[in-house]
Each structure stands twice: as structure tokens, then as C-alpha cells.
Amino acid sequence: LLLLSIFLDNILALYVHVGEECFQQHGPTLMFSNIKYCIQERVGLLCKKGPEKVILKDISGILKPGMNAIMGPTGSGKTSLLDVIAGRKDPAGLRHGTVFVDGRPVTNDLRLTSAYVVQDDVLMGTLSVRENLLFSANLRLDPKNHSSADKQSRVENILEELGLTECANTKIGTDFIRGVSGGERKRCSIGMELITAPSLLFLDEPTTGLDAYTANCIISLLHKLSRNGKTVIFSIHQPRYSIFEQFDQLTLMHKGDVVYAGKADKALEYFSLLDGNNPLLVQFRKSPQCQQEFEEVEQVCQAFEGGLKTKGEKVDYVTSFFYQMRILSHRAVLNLLRTPQTSYAQWALTVFFALLVGLIYYQIPLTLPEGLQNRSGAFFFLVINVVFSNLGAVELFIKERSVFIHENANGYYRTSVYFLSKIGADLLPNRIVPNIFFSAISYYMMGLKPAFLSFLCFTLTMTLTSIGAVSVAFMVSATVNSLAMANLLVALPFVIMMVFGGFLVNLNNMLSWLSWLEWINPFKNQNIRLVLCCSIQGEMFLQGQGIDYSRWGFWQNQVALIGISSVCLVVAYIQLRRIKRWK
């Protein structure tokens, strides 16, 4: 009897082993119940609210450990279903429905505890594959539980597991740098998510844009991961048979409905037995497998009835503000050093214009009236230069927008940390230091007041004017997502401010009701013209223009410039926070 029981045990174990296709470890089971998702259509030129479009129609299903493919024709709702169950879709459109993981309802916090690989890889192109993975490890693994060596070894393991060892030190690639191949990029994106060892992995069309061989490699990799304790759920468009063969479960969508859900290898048989006179959906709803699935989902729902709307525990960042600041500043500096083209251009422009203005107004004579006229013209030219040469700052938040949205939505770092690290890495090397050089070259070439204090006043004003202009550009950059739009929005106020800057229109005599503009206008830094006061005529000139050239008059203007910059930077930060993280 004993021998017989051992024999039966072995047979049973073998059966389970073969039946589950060598699962070494089981991932979680995900259920979704009665999901209805709508979008508000906008019509007409004024984008008035139109009718609601239902894109997921009361659908339920079970996604089991292994490879779960969501398929369907274009526009059928594959990506929407994936996004809703992964907690990535705007909850405003969710009319009702619940997602359960291992029988427990989950909220949008699932997005911080699961992994989601987006369709368009969002990686920092200037960093190598290894550096990108380390970035993810540094920000997403709790430093209290994971030492630096631990993070390093996790990165090395992932590199090996994903077959990325050979290209580990190759940069991902940017417009200027030729980087890794498409397949390596995709594997690196998957690796970024595997760092936290999540048991649930969502992927939006992981094979789109890849050749047949690479697509096969990616699916084989996912298959391998699914056998090691991960539930892999992905949307996919027209897979080849060799890819389809590797799916365990298939959910087939059509116009927002599920028309098949079950084992992938039974799908062909199921469809071949269908009655051609009845719609697919009706036949699926009547099928025993659908009934069984509904019952299973219903049981789980009933167990949590009443508690379905409970909010999950708030998931916080695993790293502190200052730690995130260190990691992000390091990346921002690396980025700057590895794409020096923009900085080179900024420096070249600075030196060129400093020399140009210096040569045009070289050692301005003190004779009247040309002395005053030339000085006045020189300051106008200087301010135009300082303001317009910083227009390039509008790309700051636009260029990396998708990377920021992805990383921030996935809980890598706080918005404030990203904002401060970007501003810091841009202001100092690209604005403040070049501006000091610009001021020094132009000031001494023009032969203005020799007193060093006057030069310091001049440099301070020029620098604050530059920061004021850059802050306006940052504010626009955080508000819009297209460079063309940003250029338009930033150039327009600058031109208007230039007109009312006190150089072209004397606001005291004409349009005095607009005199308040001076306090929100980076051009209105008449205090530079304090340097004009090289003689009694200079002071008279300023007096004639209604400019307060006292010490307080000078600081008043500096405070106004600091005010402009602060307000614009605060608005830029608020705008960054308001960027939609939902899909």
C-alpha cells in the first residue's frame, strides 16, 4: 500500500508538472468584474461636451498566472482594458467595476506595486543600459533594505537574465547618439520594471515596431518570466503563430466586449465550432467557460460586497527627498555633459553677442548727446540679448515630458525633486555662469564706469534679468507639450514687454495707466542705466525719464525681478504637478 501511495503521489506530481508547463512558482491571479469605462467626446470648435462613448462594456474576466494575451482588432479596447486593470487609465472615466488581485480588491495604488511597460520605450537616451537599470534600482528599492552592493548585483542579474550583458555599457541613444537596437531597448524597458521583482507585469503591445525575430525573443523572455512566478498580462496586435503558441490565456476583444476568454490553445477549436448565424458575443456569453468564469468572479465580488470601494493603503515613495535629489541631480548633470551641444551653442552665442555689443559700442565716448544716446541704445541691445538668447530654455520640460510622466507615475520620484534638479542643472551652467562672462566682456569693452561696484550692480541686474526671462520660459515649458506652441507663447509676451520696457515708450508721459507693467516686466530693468550716471548729465537724463536712480530705486528693481522669477517658477511647478499622468 505504501509503495502504491508513493507511486500515485509521483504520478500526481508529474501530472501537475506537465499540466502547468513547468511553473516553478505561481504568480498572482487577477480578476476584473463589470468594468465599464466611458470617455467624454468633445465636439465642435469650442470642444463642447458631446455624447459619452462606452469603450469597455461591463466586462469581467480572470487572468491567471502565466502568459495572458489581450488581442483584438484595432480600436477594440485592448489597451484600454490593460490600462484600467493596471490602474493607469483616468479613474474619471470608470463608471463601475472592480479589479481583484488574489481575491482582494485593488485601487489605483496597484500602479505603484505592479510593473507596467509602455509601448513607446521611455528611457533616458544619454545613459547606458546599466545606468538606466541602476537609476531604477536606486529610486525604487528601499535603501534601508537594499545596500548599494545589493542593488548592483540585482542590476547585474537582470542584465544577465535579459541577455543585455554585451550592450550593458552602450548608451540607449538620442538624436545625436546612435544607441542600442530596438529589441535591446525593449528588454531594457522591461528590465527597468523588473528591478522591484514585481509579480504582476503589464505590457502594452511589447512587440510593436520589432522585427519577427526580435518579437519572438521578447515573447520568449516574457514566457520565461511567467514560469518564474510572474503573471504577465499584455495587449498584442496580430501575433505570428510562433508567438501565439507561447500564450497560456487569451482574452479576445471586439468593440469593447470580451468575445473569447480562455485557454489560448483551445481558441481555434472554440471558433471552429461556432454557429455562423449568431453573433460572437452572444455565443460566448452562453458558453460553459464564460458561465464558469462569471461564477468565479461573482463569488469573489460577493465576498467583498460593501467593502469594494475601500481605498487601498497609500503607497509612499521608498526613498527620501534628499536621496532622490542626489540621484536625479546626478542624472541631470550626466545628461548635460553627454549632450553638450545645447550648452556649447548657448556659450558660443553668449561670447559672440558680448563681443558684438562690445565692438559696436566700443569705449563709448562721454560727449553729449551721443554719449547718452549710445548708452541708452547699448542697454536696450544688452537686455534684448539676455532675454532672447534664453528662449532655448522652453525645451527644458518638453523634451523629457514622456520620461517624466512615466517615471513619476510609476513612483520613481516626487515632482518637486524633478523640478528642482532640472532647474538647478540648467540655471547654473547654462544661464548664470555664461551671463557673468557676457556682462564682464561687454561692460569693459564698452568702457562703462570703472568702479568695480558698478560692474557688480550691472552683472547682478543682467543675471536677474536673465533668470526672469528663463523663468517665463520654464513656466511655458511646463504648461504646453509642443515646442512650436511654446516658442509662440514665450516670444509673444517678450515682444510686448520689450515695447513697454521703458526703452521704446515712455510710460510716464504716454499710457501712464500701463505703468504697473514695469513690475512684471523683465525688460524694465532701468537700474542698469544707473551706470549711465557717469556725470551730472546722466542723472538728469534718468530724471527726465522718470527713473528713480537712488539706491532704493536700484534694489526695488532687483526685488521686482526676483518677484517675477519666483512667481513664474512657482507656476511652472504647479503646472508640472497638473500634467495628466493618466492614459
Ligand SMILES: Nc1ncnc2c1ncn2[C@@H]1O[C@H](COP(=O)(O)OP(=O)(O)OP(=O)(O)O)[C@@H](O)[C@H]1O
Ligand atoms: N483617452 C481617450 N480619449 C479618446 N478616445 C479614447 C481614449 N482612450 C481610448 N479611446 C478610444 O477607445 C477605443 C479603444 O481604444 P484602445 O486604445 O483601447 O484600442 P486598441 O484595441 O488598443 O487599439 P490599437 O490596437 O489600435 O491600439 C478607440 O476607439 C479609442 O479611440
